[in-house]
Amino acid sequence: MGTMKAIQFDRLGGAEVMELREVPVPELRPGTVLVKNHVIAINYGDTFFLRGTYLVKPRFPDTPGMEASGVIAAVAPDVTALTPGMRVAYIGMGAYADYTIIRASRVMPIPDEMNFEQAASFPIAVLTAWHMLHTCNDTKPGEFVIVHSAAGGVGIAAVQIAKAAGARVIGTVSSDDKIGLVRQFGADWVINYEAEDFAAQALSLTEGRGVNLILDAVGKPTFEKGLRCLAPLGHLILYGRAGGAPGPINPLELFGKSVKVSGFAVTMMYALADHHRRALDEVFRLEREGKLTVPIGGRFPLAHAAQAHRFLESRRSTGKLLLIP
Ligand SMILES: NC(=O)c1ccc[n+]([C@@H]2O[C@H](COP(=O)([O-])OP(=O)(O)OC[C@H]3O[C@@H](n4cnc5c(N)ncnc54)[C@H](OP(=O)(O)O)[C@@H]3O)[C@@H](O)[C@H]2O)c1
Structure with missing residues (x-):
């Protein structure tokens, strides 16, 4: 040809x-x-x-x-x-x-x-965000969700999809010039995680209760701190390592607050036809309704x-x- x-x-x-x-x-x-x-x-x-x-x-x-x-x-x-x-x-x-x-x-x-x-x-950014919030987790109205690197491709989609689910969204970014964009796309709070301690801030925003879900693709700089600011029954999904691979976790540390840590790879979802179809329908609906761009x-x-x-x-x-x- x-x-x-x-x-x-x-x-x-x-x-x-x-x-x-x-x-x-x-x-x-x-x-x-x-x-x-x-x-x-x-x-x-x-x-x-x-x-x-x-x-x-x-x-x-x-x-x-x-x-x-x-x-x-x-x-x-x-x-x-x-x-x-x-x-x-x-x-x-x-x-x-x-x-x-x-x-x-x-x-x-x-x-x-x-x-x-x-x-x-x-196919990658938006479906990754959707699956983490709705296939791996059952994100509900009123829950607190931390989206790290919230101005990025996956991050800015996750902010919008979490808001569409009625969640309260805390976005993190590494520089102040990204804060406006993340707010514009619906985040309730945006924290510069290079300049401030996001875990301490999240605990104070939730009056000490902690957050229900953390979407983390930064890894080493954010993972351990994230575990500290999860609410009881909270969930941290690790889906990347832009800042380096996190160290090993001691599973016994998950006992105290009954929290869970899981991983996610979007490529796996394409083999799971029912999950994939549902995600596509939902993502196209959110885009049609103007809730996701x-x-x-x-x-x-x-x-x-x-x-x-x-x-x-x-x-x-x-x-x-x-x-x-
Ligand atoms: N598991 C999966 O299926 C899956 C699918 C898609 C993407 N991902 C992962 O999700 C993350 C976002 O992907 P994306 O394509 O949407 O990229 P992106 O978020 O548009 O760009 C990467 C962002 O990573 C953040 N970051 C944190 N530490 C970094 C470092 N040391 N060096 C460079 N960047 C750093 C930066 O935002 P801040 O500095 O503001 O934090 C940067 O803007 C990546 O880690 C990627 O590997 C995973």
Whole structure:
């Protein structure tokens, strides 16, 4: 089918290992579709993939990227539920390119009214936020929820989904310039966790009772403190480690307040068809009702993927960063 532009890398490292190259358009395999990418969303996990520390390991030369939206260009003969011309979003490797081959089960048709930017932003960030609040936890009105890194891609979605559930949301950020955005998207309180002790503040905001749920992808700097400010029966979900892996926990420490710690990986949810379907329906409903919009913190041409990665790693970015092929 000719050639296309794609980002490739052939050694582990930071943003500098990425190069824009002209490569053959990949070929369909059984059970896959070819998607013409319109908007590619960047995830923090892409920085781990480049360094070789992500769940999936690169095979050189490899193409980074794990979610995008676009239009189906071709389908393998054994794929019957999807047809060329469908507007879709997907989660799957190799998204930093004009075209990507994706397993049909990882492709989601998108509602007519949803634009490609919002569509590119939901397969990972929004579904991660939704599943943590509603599949892993049963978040109820009036409960206190801490969302760490609340201005980021997952964080700003979690703030809105928690508010839609009626929860009281405490967002944390590492610099004051992100506070306004997190408030604008509905957080009741925003704490700069670099400048202040978020656990002490959360205890004081809850009159000593503690919070019901903590969504933590920072890890080492926030995990132990988080355990200290959980309410009885509280729940901490660890879903990332941008600030380094937390140390081991002593399970006996969970006894006193009957709290639980769990982990989450969105890639697992795609195999659980009922959970996945329900999450999609709910997320599309929230978007339709105007209760959930992912702010776009930057749009970069595909060729500037390295610049976009540096911005994401600088901790200055907010919302989702997008690549436009
Ligand atoms: N388990 C899953 O299924 C899953 C799915 C998606 C994402 N994640 C994880 O969720 C987190 C957010 O992902 P995202 O794609 O939405 O990214 P993001 O939040 O838009 O950007 C990363 C944010 O991490 C925070 N951070 C904390 N310590 C950091 C450090 N030492 N260096 C760099 N950043 C640091 C920064 O916000 P502050 O400085 O304001 O805290 C930064 O803005 C990541 O850790 C990612 O790996 C997990």
